[in-house]
Amino acid sequence: MEVDEPLRSGKYTWRIDSFSTKKNENKFSSDAFTVGGCEWRIVIYPKGNRTGTQSHLSMYLEVADAATLPDGWCRAAKFVLTVVDQESGVGSRKIACEHRFRAGTHDWGFPQFMSLAVLHDHTKGFVVNDTVVLEVKITLHEVAPPVELTTQMSRLDSYFSCLSVYFGATGKSDLRAGSASCTRTIDLASDSPSADDIEKAKHSLKECLSDLFRLNMTDRLSSALSILSHARAGLSPDQQRSIETFKANFDEFVCDLLTFEQDNSDFELQKITCNHLYSALKKNHETQLSYKQSFDGLTEEEEELKKRLKEVCSKKVKLLSDWENLMNESEGVKSRYAIHEKKLTEAEEKKKIAEERMSRSTSAWSSLKEQFLNLSGCQVKMDEKLQAARKPALSCCTEGWHRNAVCQNLFRFRILIVWAAVLCLLFSFYLRWILLM
Template identity: 50%
Template sequence: MDAQNDVNRGEFTWKISNFSKQNAKRVYSEVFRVSGCRWRILVCPKGSKNSTNYLSLYVGVPDSSTLPNGWSRKAEFSLSVIDQINDVRSIRKDAQHDYHARESDWGFTSFIPLTELHDRTGGYLVNDTLVIKAEVCLLAVTPIKPVRPADFDSYFTGLKELINADETHGASVGSSSRHRDGALTAEVPSLEEVEKAKQSLKECLSDLFKLNMKERLSEALSTLSMARTGVSSEQKITIETFRANFDDFTSDFLTFEQDNAEFELQNLQKDQLFSAMKKCHETHLLYKQLMEDLTKEDEEVKRKAAEVKSKRDKLLSDWEILWDESEEAKSGYEDKQKEVAEAEEKKRIAEERMSRSTTAWSNLKAQFC
C-alpha cells in the first residue's frame, strides 16, 4: 500500500505473472487494507459468464462471510489496467458502491476487450505480466458491535471447540536456504580447470544451500559446458540440460525458502494468538467454578445474600472484560488462520516447483558424486 495523506484513501498495485496461463475463472489478489478495512481485487482472465469477450475486474470485501450481520460500507474506487510501455494508454474506470453481505464484490464486467489486452503491439501484457492498480476511498462504515451472548458458558463452549479442533492438527516447518546469483565464464577451460570445476561441482551438489554455492555451481557448469576434454558426452548432455534451466531451478529453491519463511512467520503469529485464546478459555473455566461456588454459598447462607450479590456483580463485570479480550483474540486468530492457509498454499506450490529442480539436480549429481 502506498501511504496517503487521507487516512481513508489507499492504493494497491497487483502484478500477475504468467497471465495468459491463468486457467482459473476467478483470480484474487492478496488482501490490502484501507482505513482498517480489508479489500482485494478480483479478475476474470477469460471474461465472466456475462461478458466472455472482455476482461472483468472488481473490488471486493474478502472477509464478508465472517463480518457481523448487518455490516455495510460505502466506498469510491477506481481500477486501472496499466500500459507498461506507454502509461498514457493505461485504462482507468471509476465507480462507487455500497458494499454489504449480498453485494461484496463490485466493478466492471466489460473492462477491456480480450483481443486488445493480448495484442502484442500494445503494452498491457509485457513478458506475460499484467499490472492492475486499485485506488479505494472509504466514505462510510456501519459500525456493528458483536452482541454479547446471554449465556457466557455457551460462548466459551464454542471457544473450547475451536481450541480443541486446532490442537488436533499440527504444522511442519521446512528448511530454509540462502544463495546468490553467480556469473558465467566465457573462455575455453584447460584440463586442469576442468578437473577443478568437476571437484567444485561435486562440492556444490553436496549442499546447494550453502552461502555462495549458487555462484560456484554456475561457474562450474559454465566451465564444464565449454570443456573439450575431461568430460564424457553423457556428462555434457546432463550439464547442458541443467544449465539451460539454471535460473529457473535455482529460483525454485529460493522461492521455496522465501515462501517457507513466510509460512513459518504466519504460523508463529497464529500460535501466539492461539495461546492468548486458550488462556482466556482457561480463565473462563476458573470463573465458571467461582460462579458455581458463589451459587452454592447463596443457597446455603441466605443471610449473606447481599454480600454474594456484590461478588456476583463484580465477577460478571470481570467476565465481560474477559469476553472482550477473548473476542479480540478470537478475531485475530481467525484472520491469522486464513493468512496461514494462504502462506501454506504458497509453500505447497513452491515445494512442487522445487521437486522439478531437485530431480534435475539429482540427475546431475549422479554423474559426479
C-alpha cells in the first residue's frame, strides 16, 4: 500500500475461554488474523514479561509472518489494544499506540497494560465465566513492500471457499429428547401394606411407567415401590422380583437420571450456542458473497476507468505533441520577427534620413517656387498698369491695341517657357541627388 492510498483498517476480537487454566503460562498468543492484507496476532503475558511487571498483564501486537517477509519490510500502523468490560462495556481498558514494525521490532505493546488485581476483580467485568475478551483495532498507514491486490483477493477467496464446506449440509443436528428426574432415598415401611394400599400403589406405578420419568414422579414412584416391596399378595413372583430389583437400584437410577438431565442441559446449551455461531458463520459467508460480487463490479468499473484513462492519456500525449509543435512554430516566428524587427529599425533610420533630406529639398523647392510665383505676380501688375495707361489710346487706334496685345501674350509665353525650363532643371538635379544618396 502506498502512502497516498486510502487507509486500511480492521478489528479483531479474541475470546480466551478457561482463562484460569492459562493464567500461569508464561506467554500465549491468538490465532493469526489479517488486516490490510497483513498477518497479525495478539500476544499476552499473564504474569508480565519483564522484571518488576509480574503484577501486571503484558499485551502486544505482533506481525505474524515476520520471519517470511523480505528484507526491508515495513508496517506503519496505529492500533488500539482493549481488554473488554463484558458487563457494561463502559469500563473497558484501552491503550492506543502508533508504531513502525520492522525486522528488529516486529512486535510492540505494553509490558504493564493493566494490573492483575484489577483484571481479576469480579466487579470490573473483565473476567466473566472464566472468559476474557481482548480486542485490537488496526489502521495501516504504510506497507512495504505493498500487498498485491490479487494476492489478497486470492487469500480471501481461498479462505471462504474452504469455509463453504460448512454449508454443504443443512447444518442442523438431530436431537434426541432426554428425561429429567431427581433422586430421593426410599423410606421402607416396616408394616405390611393393606390390599387397598397395594392397589393404589400398583395404579400409581402404572401411571409412572406409562410416561417418561420426570422429577415430580420421584415421590410417587418411591412410595409405590416401598409399598409394593412389602406386599404379600396381589403381585406375581416376576412382578415382585422386578420391584425388588428396581427398588434396590432406585437411588442409582435417580442419580443417573439427574446426571443425564445435567448433561442434557449442557448439550442443549451447547446446541443453542453452536446454532448461534453457525448462524453467524453462515451470515458472514453470505456477506462475503455480496462482497465478492461488489468486488467484481468494482473490478469491471476499474477496467472501464483504465480504458478511459488510457484514452485520456492518449489525448493528453497528442495535446502535448501539438503543444510542442506550436512552441516550435512560435520559436520560428519569433526568430523571423526578431530579424524583421531589426530590419524595421534600420528602415526607420533610413526613413528619418530621407525625411530630413526631403525636408531640405522641399525647402529649396518652396523657395524657388516662391521666387517664380512672386515674379509672375509682378508681371501681372505691370501689365495692368500698361493697360490702364493705354486705355485712352485704344479708342484712337485699334490697330495699335491689337499689336500691344500680341506683344504681351508673347512676353507671357516666353516667361512660362523659362519657368518650365527652370523647373525641369531643378527636378533633374533633385533626382540625381536622390540616386547619389
